[in-house]
Each structure stands twice: as structure tokens, then as C-alpha cells.
Amino acid sequence: MHRIKDVLFKADKSLFLKISNLRIGYLNRFFCVFTNIGGVFFQIFLIIHLTLLPSTRQTGLRLGLIQIIVTAVVQLFKFLVDRVRPYEALVDVIPLKVERDKSFPSGHTAAAFSSAIAISNVIPSANVLFLMIAALIGYSRIYLGVHYPSDVVAGGLIGIALTKALL
Template sequence: MLDRPPRTDDQHGARAWQAVTGACQAARGRARRLDRRALEWVVTHPDPVLDRWMPRLSRATDHLVAWWAVAAVMAAAGGRRNREAARWGLAAMLLTSPVCNAAAKNLIGRSRPPERIRRRRPGRVPESGSFPSGHTAAATAFVTAATLVTPQVGPPLGVLAAGVAYARVYTAAHYPSDVAAGALLGITVALALHLQRRSDR
């Protein structure tokens, strides 16, 4: 009886899996290097005006303080649409914060930018995980939800949210990818809340 030829399916599968995982690891390594280089470029290109205002803007949004103030101004400005926009903005923000800070950060556990970079910029750097950016997630959640209710508030609030996102990179509290992920998370939560709001009507 002739011996059966050795099966190569498993070997081919293992090699293919190794090739895929190797490519994924290489891509992740390149992405991390680009992320770090982008942060270092921002840190090594200071501006006197940004040096003064970016840390202040970053601190103003600690504990969501600035967004509560924005909601109060919107409500005081009068009009049912403004009050509704402020209410849904706060709802999206308050829903996003625990998802980001209590779940995503703990699950991913990414370290903050290294101390040698952080010392080059003033500003508070929390001890929590870096990915995703909680400040950016809250900002984009508030702005997206409020804009979906009252589009007129979108431009000024969008400028403020963009400033917060850039401030987190400028003060070296986050990598650019942390900010991008935070923005995506905030937008996603706000859109989901908006769809739920429309379905309840």
C-alpha cells in the first residue's frame, strides 16, 4: 500500500495566517510611528498665541465644565429649538463620557505621550489612559447632537470642538489618533441618540 502524501492544507493555512498577522503588526507599527511623528511635529512648532490659549481651552473643558456653560447660554438665549439642542447635546455628552472614560480607555489601556514631550507644553495631563480622547469625544458628542436639532449652532460649536481637539494634541495630552478616535466615538453616540429620538416621535 502506498503511503498517503502529507497534507499541506494546515501548513498553508498557518503560513497564510502568519502572513496576515505579520502584515497587521507591521501596519500597526507604521501607524504608531506616524502618530508619534505627527505629535512631535505639533510640539516642535510652537506659536505664542497658541501657547497662551490652547492650555486654557483644554483646562476649560476639564470635567465638561465648558459644555455645561455652553448649554446654559443656549438655554438662556431663548427659543424652544435652542433649549432642545442644549438638552440633547448634554444627553449625548453624558452618555459618551462613561463609554469613553470607563470602558474604552480601560479596555485599550494606551499610555499617554512620553514625559519628555509633555514637559514641552503646559496643561493638565490626566493619569487615565490615552485612547480615545475623552475631551474630544464629549465635545463632538455635544456639538453633533445639538447641531442635529438646531443646525444654526453647528458652525460656532464646531469651531469650539475643533479647538478642544487640537488643544489636546498641542498640550501633548494625547496622540492625534486618540483625538480622531474620540471624535468618531462622540459622533457615533450622538447619531445613535438622534435616531432613537426620531423613532420615539
């Protein structure tokens, strides 16, 4: 079992280092801002906006409840897994952002995929666009040095699974 865990961590670490070493000045600034779409303030803004519009009120209310549940599940996993951030575990990793909580799973990615799935129910023609935005938020978390790829994948799966189950 430890052998499998070691192999998975090596692959996770290798992919993390490849992505986080692709930094370019203008992308650094872009991802530092773009990643916030998966953050709590943007998500609250989105939920309020959806709730205030009569045509999307039900989606906004559902998304608000779903995001509370998604956040609770993410925080439970963070507590149980207790994985430190890549910049805390790996030498010579300089994050472009610093986070205070644990690494696994990615809450920004979970929230982004949750919102993408919920909004895609209202605007099915934009499904691919919303999922691409969510995936790019996940990528930004690795690029910025705050998550391993497996953190992002787990966050995305949590956001998708819970939202599909609760919609």
C-alpha cells in the first residue's frame, strides 16, 4: 500500500512542479486574479446575483445551499487528510499566493465546478464554457503553487458529484 502511495505522490509532485514552473509574468497576474472566481467572495456575489433575478432565483437558492454543503464536505476532508500545501512540503517552491488552510481537496475548484454544473442547468448551451472556466480555476491553483494536481481533481469531483446529487 505504501508503494502505491509513494508512486502516486511522485506523479503528483512531478506534475505539480512541471505546471508551477511554467510561470510567465502576465500569466502570474492573470491567474492571481482569475483564481478568485472560485473563492468565497465571488461565489457569494454569484449566488446573490442569481437569487435576485426572477428567472434564476431557484437556481441561486439551490446553489447557495449546495455551496454550503460542498464547503462543509471540503473542510471535513481538509481536516481528515491534513495535507500541507506544496510550498510547505517542497523545497524551492515559491507560491504566488499563500493560503492558511490545508491543501486537500481544493475548495476553489470544488466551488467552481459546483457553480459550473448549477449554471449549466439554466444555460445548457454554455455548459462547455462554464466547465472550461472551472477547469482553468483548478489549473490556476496548481500554477500558483497552492495545490497538488490530486487536490484539484478531488475538489472538482466533490463539486460535480454533490451538485449533481443535490440539484
